[in-house]
Structures are given as C-alpha cells and as structure tokens.
Amino acid sequence: MKARKMMVCALTAAMTLGVMPTAAFAEAAKPELPFGEGETLTVATMDNWFATKSYAENLPVYQKFEELTGVKIEWEVMPVNDYDEVMGTRLAAAQNLPDIFVIPWEANADKLGFDGIAMPLNDLIEENAYYLNLLMEKYPEIRSALTTADGNIYAYPGFGEGFITTADEMDTGELTDPGANICLNVSMIRKDWLDKLGLETPETLDDWYNVLTAFKTQDPNGNGEADEIPLTATFNLHDIYRFGEAFGLYRGGNETSRWGADENGKIFFKDTTEEFKQLLEFLNKLYSEGLLDLEYANNGFDKTCEKNSRNLLGAVASDWMSNISTYNAGLKTAGVEDANWIPVRPVKNPDGVSQITNRWSVWKTAAISKDCKNPELAMKWLDFQCLSAEGIKLTNFGVEGDSYTVADDGTISLTEMATNNPDGIGSQEYLRSLGAWGQLPYPQAKEGYEVLWADQPELVEFSLGFAENEVRKPFPCNGTKADLPFTDEENSIRLEYETNIETYCDEMAIKFIEGKESLDNYDEYVATVESYGLSQLLEVEQSAYDRYLSAN
Amino acid sequence: MKKKQKKVMKNKTPLRKLIYRDRHLIIMSLPMIVFFLIFSYVPMVGLSLAFTNYKPVLGITGSPFVGFDNFIKVFQNPFFPRLMKNTFLIGLYTLLWSFPFPILFALAVNEIRNSKFQKVVQTISYMPYFISIVVIVGLLSNFLSPTTGVINHIYTMITGNDSISFMSEPKYFRFLYVASEIWQTFGWNSIIYLAALAGVDIALYDSAKVDGANRFQQMLYITLPSIMPTIIIMLVLNMGKVMGVGFEKIILMYSPSTYEVADVIATYTYRRGIVQSDYGFGTAIGLFNSVINMIFIVGANWFSKKFSDTSVW
Numbered sequence: 001m002k003a004r005k006m007m008v009c010a011l012t013a014a015m016t017l018g019v020m021p022t023a024a025f026a027e028a029a030k031p032e033l034p035f036g037e038g039e040t041l042t043v044a045t046m047d048n049w050f051a052t053k054s055y056a057e058n059l060p061v062y063q064k065f066e067e068l069t070g071v072k073i074e075w076e077v078m079p080v081n082d083y084d085e086v087m088g089t090r091l092a093a094a095q096n097l098p099d100i101f102v103i104p105w106e107a108n109a110d111k112l113g114f115d116g117i118a119m120p121l122n123d124l125i126e127e128n129a130y131y132l133n134l135l136m137e138k139y140p141e142i143r144s145a146l147t148t149a150d151g152n153i154y155a156y157p158g159f160g161e162g163f164i165t166t167a168d169e170m171d172t173g174e175l176t177d178p179g180a181n182i183c184l185n186v187s188m189i190r191k192d193w194l195d196k197l198g199l200e201t202p203e204t205l206d207d208w209y210n211v212l213t214a215f216k217t218q219d220p221n222g223n224g225e226a227d228e229i230p231l232t233a234t235f236n237l238h239d240i241y242r243f244g245e246a247f248g249l250y251r252g253g254n255e256t257s258r259w260g261a262d263e264n265g266k267i268f269f270k271d272t273t274e275e276f277k278q279l280l281e282f283l284n285k286l287y288s289e290g291l292l293d294l295e296y297a298n299n300g301f302d303k304t305c306e307k308n309s310r311n312l313l314g315a316v317a318s319d320w321m322s323n324i325s326t327y328n329a330g331l332k333t334a335g336v337e338d339a340n341w342i343p344v345r346p347v348k349n350p351d352g353v354s355q356i357t358n359r360w361s362v363w364k365t366a367a368i369s370k371d372c373k374n375p376e377l378a379m380k381w382l383d384f385q386c387l388s389a390e391g392i393k394l395t396n397f398g399v400e401g402d403s404y405t406v407a408d409d410g411t412i413s414l415t416e417m418a419t420n421n422p423d424g425i426g427s428q429e430y431l432r433s434l435g436a437w438g439q440l441p442y443p444q445a446k447e448g449y450e451v452l453w454a455d456q457p458e459l460v461e462f463s464l465g466f467a468e469n470e471v472r473k474p475f476p477c478n479g480t481k482a483d484l485p486f487t488d489e490e491n492s493i494r495l496e497y498e499t500n501i502e503t504y505c506d507e508m509a510i511k512f513i514e515g516k517e518s519l520d521n522y523d524e525y526v527a528t529v530e531s532y533g534l535s536q537l538l539e540v541e542q543s544a545y546d547r548y549l550s551a552n
Numbered sequence: 553m554k555k556k557q558k559k560v561m562k563n564k565t566p567l568r569k570l571i572y573r574d575r576h577l578i579i580m581s582l583p584m585i586v587f588f589l590i591f592s593y594v595p596m597v598g599l600s601l602a603f604t605n606y607k608p609v610l611g612i613t614g615s616p617f618v619g620f621d622n623f624i625k626v627f628q629n630p631f632f633p634r635l636m637k638n639t640f641l642i643g644l645y646t647l648l649w650s651f652p653f654p655i656l657f658a659l660a661v662n663e664i665r666n667s668k669f670q671k672v673v674q675t676i677s678y679m680p681y682f683i684s685i686v687v688i689v690g691l692l693s694n695f696l697s698p699t700t701g702v703i704n705h706i707y708t709m710i711t712g713n714d715s716i717s718f719m720s721e722p723k724y725f726r727f728l729y730v731a732s733e734i735w736q737t738f739g740w741n742s743i744i745y746l747a748a749l750a751g752v753d754i755a756l757y758d759s760a761k762v763d764g765a766n767r768f769q770q771m772l773y774i775t776l777p778s779i780m781p782t783i784i785i786m787l788v789l790n791m792g793k794v795m796g797v798g799f800e801k802i803i804l805m806y807s808p809s810t811y812e813v814a815d816v817i818a819t820y821t822y823r824r825g826i827v828q829s830d831y832g833f834g835t836a837i838g839l840f841n842s843v844i845n846m847i848f849i850v851g852a853n854w855f856s857k858k859f860s861d862t863s864v865w
Contacts, residue, residue: 088829091608092606092608092829092831093608094608094609094611107829108829111829115607115608115609116607116608116609117608117609227699229699237808290714293699294698294699294715294717294720295697295698295699295717295719295720297720297807297808297809298693298719298720298807298809303693303697306700307699307700310699310700312699312700370609495824495830495833496625499820499823499824500629500630500631503631503808503811503815503823506808506811507808507809507811507812509808510808510809514809531630532630
C-alpha cells in the first residue's frame with residue numbers, strides 16, 4: 001500500500017513536471033527511423049497462430065517493420081506445437097543460436113539466463129529500449145516481474161491487456177491507466193437456453209447448480225433427448241476450478257496456478273486447502289448427477305467447438321471472451337439461428353463480491369541469445385516492434401489501408417476486408433494472416449479490443465462493468481512457470497518435487513470428482529502431498545515471492 | 553578343433569582381396585553402417601549427461617560431475633515403481649498380443665490362391681502403418697467420445713446404459729493402446745514373414761502332398777517350422793523393446809485421469825527432462841531403461857540359443 005502511494009506521488013510529480021523527466025530516468029533516446037539500414041537479424045519463433053500464413057513468407061506487417069527500421073529479418077519458424085521441444089533442444093545444445101528467440105512456453109526463462117544462453121539485458125534496456133523504459137516508469141511492477149534472482153533481466157516482456165490504452169500514447173509519452181481488461185477469462189453460458197427455460201443468469205453456486213440441472217432435464221435444445229452437456233471445461237481440468245471462487249479459493253484464467261498469496265504476503269498451496277475440498281465436493285455433485293461433461297479432464301478447444309456445434313453445450317467453466325464469436329458462429333452454421341453465448345460474471349465469493357482478475361501480468365517472452373552479434377540493434381528492434389506507436393498499431397490492427405483505416409478524428413476502424421472477409425475468416429484471423437496478433441512480444445492495447453469488437457458492444461460493456469473493488473491483480477505466478485524469481489538452487493528443488501506433486505494432485509482431484517475416491521480420505525491425500533515434499537516447495541516459493549516483493 | 557581352425561586361417565585370402573571380392577556388398581551396407589554410427593553410436597557420448605549437472609553453455613565435458621546423484625534421485629522418486637510397472641506392462645501386453653497377429657496374418661495370406669486378391673489384401677493391411685500417430689489417436693478419441701462418438705452411440709442403443717468415457721477410464725487404456733497398435737502394425741510386420749514364406753522350398757509341399765498331408769497339416773508341419781527361425785529372431789529383437797515404450801502415442805492418449813496406468817518412464821522423462829529441462833535426470837532414467845532392455849534382449853537370446861539353436865548372434 002505504502003509503495004503504491006509512493007508510486008502515485010512520484011507519478012504526480014512526474015506529471016506536474018511535464019514529460020521531460022522521462023529523459024532523466026532513462027538514457028535511451030527515442031529511436032530515429034530507420035535505425036538499422038542494411039542490417040539483418042535472425043529471429044526464431046513458433047509460427048503464426050493462423051497456420052496457413054507463415055512468418056517465413058515475410059508477412060505484410062513485418063514488411064512494414066522492415067520499411068520503417070531498415071532491419072531485415074531472417075525467420076526461423078517452427079510449428080506452434082513443436083516449438084517447446086525443437087527450440088528447447090536447440091537451446092540445450094547452445095550453438096548457432098538466432099539473435100532473438102521467443103522463449104518456449106514451458107521453458108524456464110530465468111534458467112536460460114543463469115545458464116548463459118540468454119544475454120543479460122539490464123544495460124541494453126537502459127541504453128536502447130526507450131519505450132520499455134517509458135512503460136516501466138509508469139508500471140514498476142513490470143521491472144520486478146522481469147528481474148530474476150540474480151538481479152538481472154534476461155527477457156523482453158510480452159504484455160496482456162492492462163498496460164497500454166492507445167498506441168498514440170507511446171508516442172506522446174503521456175500514459176493513462178487503461179483500467180479493466182476487455183478480453184476477460186470468465187464462465188460463459190447459452191443465453192438463448194436460459195431464456196427458453198425462463199431462467200436468470202446464475203450468480204451463486206446454487207444458481208449454477210439449478211441452471212445446469214434445468215439444462216440437463218428440461219431439454220433446451222428441443223430434440224426430445226436428454227443429451228445436453230450442461231457444463232464442460234474448454235481446455236483442461238483446471239478450468240472447472242473456477243467455481244472455487246465461491247469458497248474464497250481464487251483461480252485465474254486458464255493458466256495453471258496452484259499457488260496463491262494471502263494479504264500478509266504468505267504463500268499457500270491451494271490444492272490441499274479446506275476450500276479446495278469444498279470445491280471438489282461441489283464438482284463431485286455435478287459429476288455424479290451428469291451435469292459435468294464426461295470428458296472434462298481430456299478436452300481441447302476443437303472438441304469443445306464440436307460439442308457446441310452439435311447444439312449440446314450449455315456452459316463452459318472458463319474461457320476467453322474472444323471465443324464467444326467462434327461459438328456463436330459455429331452454432332449459426334449448424335442452423336441454430338438464435339444462438340447466443342454470453343459471458344457470466346464470476347461466482348460471488350464468500351464476501352458476496354464477484355471479482356475478476358485484471359492486468360494479466362507480464363510474460364517473459366523474447367530473449368537475445370549469447371550468439372547475437374549486434375545486441376544493441378536487436379534490443380532496439382524488439383523495443384520498436386513491441387511498444388512504439390507504429391509497432392502497436394501494426395501488431396494490433398495490421399496494415400493501414402488494408403485491414404484498418406483512421407478517420408479524420410483519429411478513430412480507428414477495421415475495414416470490410418477484415419470484418420467481412422470474402423474467404424470467410426474472422427477478423428482476428430485476418431489480422432493474423434497479415435502478421436498481427438503474433439508470437440513476438442506485443443501489447444494488447446485496450447483500443448485493440450475496442451476496435452476488434454466494434455460489432456459486439458455488449459462484450460465491451462460487460463468488461464467495463466466491473467467496479468474498482470471487483471478487479472484484482474493476479475498472483476505473479478499466473479503466467480509462465482518461472483514468473484517468480486527463483487535462484488538456480490531453488491529451481492532444482494522445484495524440479496525435484498513439483499512434477500510429482502502436480503501429477504499426484506491432478507490425478508487425485510479427478511478421482512475425488514468422479515467419486516472413485518471418497519472425500520473422507522481427503523486428509524490422507526493431503527498427507528501424501530506433504531510427503532512428496534510440499535513443505536520444501538512452499539519454502540522455495542516463499543523465498544522467491546519475498547524476493548519478488550522486495551524488488552517492487 | 554584348434555588345429556583345424558588354424559589351418560583355415562592360414563588358407564584365408566588376404567583382406568585386400570576379400571574387400572575387393574565383396575565390394576558390392578560392402579557398398580550396399582555402407583549407408584546403414586554410417587546411419588548407425590551417426591545416429592546411434594555418436595549420441596552415446598550424450599549418456600555422460602547422466603553423471604553431470606548439465607549446463608548447456610559449459611557443454612557435455614565441462615558440466616560439473618555429480619557421480620550417481622541423478623540415479624539416486626531416480627530410485628528415490630515416489631513414482632518410480634509405478635512408472636516401471638506401467639512401462640513393463642504396456643510393453644509386455646504389446647508384445648504378447650501384437651506379436652502373433654502378423655504371423656497368423658502371413659500364414660492366412662499365404663494360403664490365398666488368387667494372387668490378385670492376395671496383393672489387394674496385403675496392400676490394404678499395410679495402409680494403417682502409414683497414418684500418423686496423431687491421426688490414429690484423433691480417430692480413437694472421436695470414435696470413442698462419450699457424447700459424439702459412434703461406438704458409444706451403438707453401445708447405448710444396444711445396452712441402454714449410459715455412455716462410457718473410454719479415453720478417460722484407466723481400465724480401458726491398455727486395451728485401447730494395444731488394440732490400436734495391432735491394427736496399425738500387423739500388416740507391415742507381416743512383410744518379413746511373407747518374405748520368409750516365399751523362400752520355403754516347394755518340393756517340400758509336393759512331397760507332403762504325396763504323403764497325403766492336407767493343407768492344414770502342410771501349414772503345421774512344413775510352413776511353420778520353415779519360418780520358425782525368423783519368428784524366434786523377431787521375438788528376441790522385440791523383447792528388447794519391452795521397456796522401450798515410445799512416448800509419442802501415450803502423450804497423445806493420456807490425461808491426468810489415466811496417469812495411474814498410462815504414465816510410463818518415457819512420458820515422465822519427457823515432462824521432467826525435456827519440458828522442464830532437467831537433462832541429467834532425464835538421461836539417467838533413460839540410461840537405466842536401456843540397461844534393462846539390454847538385459848531382456850541378451851536374456852532372450854541366451855534362452856533361445858539354449859533351447860532352439862536359433863539366435864541373433
């Protein structure tokens with residue numbers, strides 16, 4: 001609290017002094033274009049989410065970057081699903097590495113630095129990353145999220161929402177707080193089914209139970225069979241843990257987070273708490289009454305889409321709001337004209353508040369390898385493509401004149417080509433086909449979603465409807481696994497115990513939910529988890545969290 | 553005995569001449585020799601990772617030596633017994649069930665008189681082998697899906713029971729794994745037996761016919777004994793794969809709900825060694841696995857040598 005107040009003071013001081021102080025804090029000057037005429041950088045990354053357009057084809061967005069900066073990019077792309085393995089092996093071999101690489105999702109970003117594969121970036125950022133410095137001044141938590149246990153920074157961050165309001169602000173340097181996120185990860189439900197059965201949108205756990213029961217028993221899809229799947233988990237088991245909110249057990253997003261910190265900064269492990277037991281009881285009730293998809297533990301986005309398209313699915317426990325249009329479109333193609341998926345506010349917690357998580361922390365996204373010949377240029381390029389006004393526009397809206405236009409009053413809107421594509425792809429897919437919304441670090445600007453969802457104002461409205469006390473910051477462990485600054489030694493302790501504990505917890509949770517193991521044996525389960533080294537793991541997480549807090 | 557050998561040695565043609573005489577054979581085998589050198593022998597240097605705390609930048613030789621630390625970690629791991637058991641059982645069931653199929657199939661195909669039909673049957677049976685594992689597992693989970701799968705539709709229609717979530721029930725995992733394995737490989741694996749069958753002397757059949765043997769007796773007393781050495785060699789070689797259950801298919805098929813029967817050494821190593829980059833541990837457990845495989849294959853060969861006079865070496 002105190003730290004925040006001080007930050008506010010510092011900020012107001014900076015504001016009153018004008019934009020000038022930025023130069024005093026950071027040595028890096030705003031880069032003058034083009035800064036790398038005739039230079040080449042190699043970049044290794046997983047390939048485009050929109051798989052038919054590979055970055056190796058030099059997509060329009062990156063052609064524009066080349067025009068602006070003069071730097072030619074040589075791509076080393078790998079299929080998204082193979083990236084962890086292929087790049088992980090290359091990094092282990094540590095030879096002939098590309099100048100810049102996207103850090104594999106499952107890799108430990110800090111360890112890459114400790115092992116000397118990724119270059120320390122502190123000085124490079126100080127001297128070359130004008131835009132990142134600008135942002136870190138406003139949000140010091142970015143720096144603490146990046147700083148590792150040895151005090152160095154080894155990764156350039158990628159950002160979820162919550163840091164950038166508009167692209168132009170990065171140009172003027174007058175940053176405003178974007179407030180609530182637009183694209184939230186929440187539960188979703190078929191509003192048309194609710195209307196058909198005369199039900200309200202569920203707010204409490206009991207509401208959910210009643211609604212799901214009605215979905216199962218009252219045949220909302222109208223085919224005369226009780227084949228409805230009232231609730232499923234879109235991606236994996238952890239999605240349905242979201243209902244733990246009702247017991248005060250917070251789970252965020254679709255990223256695994258078994259760790260939480262209480263208000264005193266003390267770390268705890270969620271999967272052995274009393275609240276977790278209550279959650280399992282609830283889920284067991286859902287499962288035994290057939291309200292939960294039998295495949296909740298081995299689902300995937302494709303399977304969920306298929307069930308939805310067959311008009312079987314009533315609700316998903318946890319999903320990104322950007323998927324709503326996909327689900328609705330799937331049902332409309334299948335002939336369900338009035339299909340209407342809506343986001344649902346999270347279940348109220350024991351205090352009666354429905355809370356969402358904001359500011360999806362910072363991801364350690366890209367690193368500069370030890371083999372990079374020109375790290376200054378690499379840093380400048382990364383910083384420019386990620387956080388400059390031109391960069392944000394390119395990565396969020398694509399190419400001006402092709403995918404978006406700017407009106408005289410400055411409003412950005414997507415073109416017909418993007419919103420109503422002749423090839424029948426969605427606007428986000430079209431932007432990706434140009435190279436936007438990519439794999440290299442970029443911030444999801446608030447205006448990015450506002451522009452993208454211009455035709456779905458109800459979604460934007462839903463997200464903006466959360467009051468200040470209903471928005472909380474995530475535990476730093478939410479993003480990639482290495483978000484807390486662990487030392488090398490702590491990492492080896494984690495390796496020793498974490499795989500075992502995670503394996504065991506997931507396995508037992510499924511047994512409890514499916515009733516194959518009675519919840520009377522919960523204490524034995526807790527004891528087993530403890531015998532697998534939970535206390536050692538807790539100690540390690542705690543010391544890393546303390547380190548994180550002191551860096552703030 | 554010794555004397556005789558010496559005599560033979562003396563009469564031996566010089567090496568140069570031998571090489572010249574067999575030059576075609578040597579050239580033909582060269583690619584395989586190079587292949588094994590590069591892909592099987594050179595990587596063995598990497599085994600030394602098992603005894604180090606591997607740091608990529610220091611390289612294999614520069615990383616700190618930790619002796620048997622990694623192995624001790626492997627054996628102390630609470631999941632180790634389960635991993636061993638799962639690996640062994642899946643390997644064993646695969647061997648037991650999928651080994652006889654190609655032999656039976658080859659015998660059956662051999663009995664088909666119409667050679668066009670025979671070729672068609674053979675070609676169709678190879679086909680699944682060329683389908684990628686990802687697709688096979690995709691087919692499995694689509695057919696078996698409790699909500700949208702064909703199998704469950706038929707099952708619920710006939711029995712009137714609720715659908716079964718086959719892919720997430722531990723008790724079906726091994727069956728599904730082995731059954732799909734058989735379906736995918738029996739045609740391909742039968743090729744070697746068909747080749748062996750083609751080499752059986754026709755005169756044997758003719759004389760058997762003269763002796764009044766019917767077709768079944770011909771198969772039992774001529775065909776089978778003729779291909780017995782091939783069968784035994786294949787069995788010995790396959791014994792070496794019992795603990796070598798590959799992780800690709802299991803990774804695609806398993807989920808936390810089936811870990812208790814599906815988590816094998818290779819998948820655990822993958823989660824911990826590759827994904828979490830604990831290379832020393834991963835190599836140690838892999839090396840241990842290879843040693844067991846080695847014991848199996850040497851044991852099987854010894855056994856076969858002793859009781860059937862057929863052996864790989």
